[in-house]
Amino acid sequence: MTALPTCPTCDAVVPVPADVVANELISCPDCGSDLEVVSLNPLTLDLAPDVEEDWGE
Numbered sequence: 001m002t003a004l005p006t007c008p009t010c011d012a013v014v015p016v017p018a019d020v021v022a023n024e025l026i027s028c029p030d031c032g033s034d035l036e037v038v039s040l041n042p043l044t045l046d047l048a049p050d051v052e053e054d055w056g057e
Contacts (some may be wrong), residue, residue: 005045009033014045 004013012030016037020026024037025048034048 005043007031007033007035008045008047016043016045 005016006012007014007028007030010028010031010033012028014026014028014035016026020037020040020043022037022040026035026037026045027033028035035045036048038044038046
């Protein structure tokens, strides 16, 4: 059995869909943090980068 990934903010177990892909964004069910799938093997989550405004538009 593989260990489920945990949220880097609150350490809650984060359920991840079976069809998840790298760089996909998911939310922590406990604290609501936006998380990014940074690796599939091993399955690793990190805080999603903040979206910055594009001042070039």
